[in-house]
Amino acid sequence: MNTTPLYRQLANHYLDAIRSGTLKTGERLPSIRLMMEKHAVSLSTAVQVCRELEDCGVLEARPRSGNYIRQPDTLPRPAPVASAPALDxxxxxxxxxxxxxxxxxxxxxxxxxxxxxxxxxxxLYPLKTLQDNMIKSLRYDTSLLGAAGSTCGNSALRHLLARRALASKTHLAPERIVITNGATEAINLALRAVTRPGDTVAVESPTFYGLLQILESLSLRVLEVPASAHTGLNLSALEGLLQGPEPVKALIVIPNLQNPLGSIMPDANKARLVKLCAEHNTVLIEDDTYGDLVDTEQPLSTLKHWDRTDNVIYCASLNKTLAPGMRLGWISAGKWHDRVEMLKHTQSRGCELLSQLAVSEFMRTPSYxxxxxxxxxxxxxxxxxxxxxxxxxxxxxxxxxxxxxxxxxxxxxxxxxxxxxxxxxxxxxxxxxxxxxxxxxxxxxxxxxxxxxxxxxxxxxxxxxxxxxxxxxxxx
CATH class of the missing domain: 3.90.1150.10 (Aspartate Aminotransferase, domain 1)
Known part of the structure; x- marks a missing residue:
């Protein structure tokens, strides 16, 4: 019995046709609809086939035209990063x-x-809409700028964020979400809640340089775990590190559109990663800043979706998707919520309220x-x-x-x-x-x-x- 996923079988079928010259550079691949009819597959399977071919570098999407075969070796992708020994x-x-x-x-x-x-x-951002929403909020409550917001943030926005998370099969309790000054503060809070100076934290390699700055500023020791542009974090390398003599207190991962690689971690890897960290008592900190920018109508799953032991701290932000100037992010810290809330109050108090109201007004509409x-x-x-x-x-x-x-x-x-x-x-x-x-x-x-x-x-x-x-x- 063939255990290869159906979408990969079909992708290999088209790759063979390209290699043999049956499909030539510049020719159009059958449309999604035609592929569904020809192979009797679902819409999601047909879309996965195209994504697999794009990932192999042999397919390009042309707006309002379709998918076309491209020269596979015109611009080769970097080879996956091999496993590496633990770093000093x-x-x-x-x-x-x-x-x-x-x-x-x-x-x-x-x-x-x-x-x-x-x-x-x-x-590219909806700045005029957000500006109008701010003006409406100020007209509705003229004393708005004279009041301090709560430490956890606007209740309506937190409920909206929890409701939107359901689309990616992620369950977040609104009352246990804390609005932050972007994902940077969210990750700072997560690290301060679960580590002490001198603890070891693992990160993907390469990773966002701002994260490396945060870790150094908190006097944390770091292990870099190899990652590839194809599937993200190398789980075999991570497992070897977790089994080593040095305990790893936390791991920080960007599973969807990792910065800078742009990788998307497959669901099987996400599930295995969550289980692996739970087994080794390593807190898993998820940065989902880029999740809404993935080229799919159906949101990808988060690591939090696979969490059964409340070991994943979920962090996200609107900085890249909606309004960088507002610096709005959030953290759902699960069993560490009370500590994170107190750290937030100590570190910066509640976030500015006007932008939260403007964003929640926009996010509640189909226009978003x-x-x-x-x-x-x-x-x-x-x-x-x-x-x-x-x-x-x-x-x-x-x-x-x-x-x-x-x-x-x-x-x-x-x-x-x-x-x-x-x-x-x-x-x-x-x-x-x-x-x-x-x-x-x-x-x-x-x-x-x-x-x-x-x-x-x-x-x-x-x-x-x-x-x-x-x-x-x-x-x-």
């Missing part, structure tokens, strides 16, 4: 200084094009879902345009991830290139990128860069990418 946690020092050097250099430069941002361009669908479609186009341009302008041997959502591309340069040298040369001509060095305390990513795709493609962006290509080629 005593070597984990100084990442804050390295990140600060990069950020300060960027602040001093005159930036014309910013590829370092993980945000969307301001014009329509907005998210438009945003996801727009970002799909922008990522494809950026990826194509990188293939055209960067040196031979460059590879790039193909994330199924979000605003980020993780680009691997030929090994002879230094991402830090590339960063400084780009700054000289007013172009900002994120060098791979700051996403790890190791040197494994010194020839990678993170490129943001949050702005609509334009001649200015195209010219900037051409310039970056010329810089790389001049470096040899």
């Amino acid at each position: 946690t005593s070597a984990y020092v100084g990442i804050h200084q390295q990140v600060s050097t990069v950020l300060k250099a960027s602040q001093r430069a005159t930036i014309k094009v910013n590829f370092a941002s993980a945000y969307c361009a301001p014009e 879902e329509r907005y998210l669908r438009r945003l996801r479609k727009t970002l799909t186009v922008q990522r494809a345009q950026m990826s194509t341009a990188i293939a055209r302008y960067f040196p031979i041997g460059t590879s790039v991830t193909h994330p199924q959502g979000g605003t980020l591309l993780w680009v691997e340069l030929p090994r002879r290139h230094s991402s830090m040298a590339f960063f400084h040369e780009a700054l000289k001509v007013g172009i900002q990128i994120s060098p791979g060095d700051i996403f790890s305390n190791t040197e494994r990513f010194d020839h990678f860069v993170r490129i943001g795709c949050g702005a609509p493609y334009s001649p200015r962006i195209d010219e900037a990418l051409q310039t970056l290509g010329r810089i790389l080629k001049a470096q040899g």
Whole structure:
């Protein structure tokens, strides 16, 4: 009996047709509807087939046109990161200084094009709607700015967040949600609630540099666990670390659209990860900041969905999906709720109320879902345009991830290139990128860069990418 999932069997069928030349570059793949009829499969299976082919780098979606075969080796994806031995946690020092050097250099430069941002361009956010909602809130309650909000945040917003979480099969109790100043504060609170200075915390590698700064600021020792752009965290490597002599107090993971890899962890891996952490008494801290930007109508499951022992602390944010200027995030800390609530009160008191009211007013309407669908479609186009341009302008041997959502591309340069040298040369001509060095305390990513795709493609962006290509080629 064939135990391979049906969607993968069909994907392999089409891969064989591409390899044999039956399906040629530029030809259109059968539509989702036709695939459903031809193979007698469900809509979700047909969509999974296309996602699998896109993940293999042989399929590209063209807006309002369909799915087309692309040259598979035009822009190869990075090979999965192999398992690595446990890293020496005593070597984990100084990442804050390295990140600060990069950020300060960027602040001093005159930036014309910013590829370092993980945000969307301001014009893609519903700013006018949010502004109108703020004005309505102030008119309705003229004393609003004179009152302090509760530590946990606006009750209506917390109920909305809990209700929306149900779509991803995640059960959050509204009364045990705390509104925070973005996901950064949420993760800070989670770590402060479950660790002490000197404890060991595991993270994905590479991971968001801001997280590395948080960990260093809390005097926590760190283990970096290899992750790949295909399936995220390497569970075999993690299991080896958890079985080692050094207890791992907590693990921080971005399961859906990991930053910077853009990986999505399969459901089987999510379930195994939650079980693994529970068995080893390692608190699992989930960052779901990018979940709403995944290219699916049906939200992906969260790690919290698989949690049976209340061992997962769920953190999320609206900074990337709705309004960066509002800095709204939240944390559902389960059995650590009381401690998190007190830490929140001690650290920053309650979050500003006006933005919470404006957001909850928007999120309660059908317009919010329509907005998210438009945003996801727009970002799909922008990522494809950026990826194509990188293939055209960067040196031979460059590879790039193909994330199924979000605003980020993780680009691997030929090994002879230094991402830090590339960063400084780009700054000289007013172009900002994120060098791979700051996403790890190791040197494994010194020839990678993170490129943001949050702005609509334009001649200015195209010219900037051409310039970056010329810089790389001049470096040899």
